[in-house]
Amino acid sequence: MNKILELKNVTVKNKKFKLENINFALEKGYVYGLVGENGAGKSTLLKSIYFENWPYKGDVLFSGFDIKKNRRSAMDKIGYISEDFSFIDDRSMAENARLFSMAYSDFDKEIWEEMTKKLGINLNTNYMDYSRGEKIKAQLAFAFAHKAELLIMDEASAGLDAVFKKEMYDLIREGLVDSLTVLLTSHDYEEIKRNTDFFAVIKDGVLGEFKENIEEAADEYL
Incomplete structure (x- = not known):
């Protein structure tokens, strides 16, 4: 096993x-x-x-x-996706990614940019101004980028609405290909x-x- x-x-x-x-x-x-x-x-x-x-x-x-x-x-x-997790509220998501990525040994900027584009995340918006769904999307993209x-x-x-739920689970299934x-x-x-x-x-x-x-x-x- x-x-x-x-x-x-x-x-x-x-x-x-x-x-x-x-x-x-x-x-x-x-x-x-x-x-x-x-x-x-x-x-x-x-x-x-x-x-x-x-x-x-x-x-x-x-x-x-x-x-x-x-x-x-x-x-x-390990990636953690939850309302209990927070980036820095009064910083843009681009700045958050720059700061938080330093804590990870294999953060992939290309994956981050690809995922945020795919999920429609505005990186210039402060984290606190995201909706709940946008916060979950940002967390998910970040977890994929640091290769959780x-x-x-x-x-x-x-x-979350049904459209994003399906999108989220589709992304998870794609990730399973990489174990x-x-x-x-x-x-x-x-x-x-x-x-x-x-x-x-x-x-x-x-x-x-x-x-x-x-x-x-x-x-x-x-």
């Missing part, structure tokens, strides 16, 4: 919520979905993977290495069913097994 991401006994607890003993492994080159209602624990789980100093117990491995101990190399190859191997998408499609792996969340079962290879249901902090059939997965916890 060619694992790109593995969670072993990951537990997150606070006064109001807990995820307990989360275990799964993702193979390269597939789209994985986490489906569940708001407050089920989807975002908490993704933040445990991506955010520095996020309080959790257990092990998160990226390409076989502990993500905490090898954070810089891991972040170099794992794309984490937290409710990225929520509130991109995607882990995304949604509360929309039909969207998950249409656009993922494997998915799991998460409810009240409990994660089911990743399966290919939505009826089988949903029956476990719903």
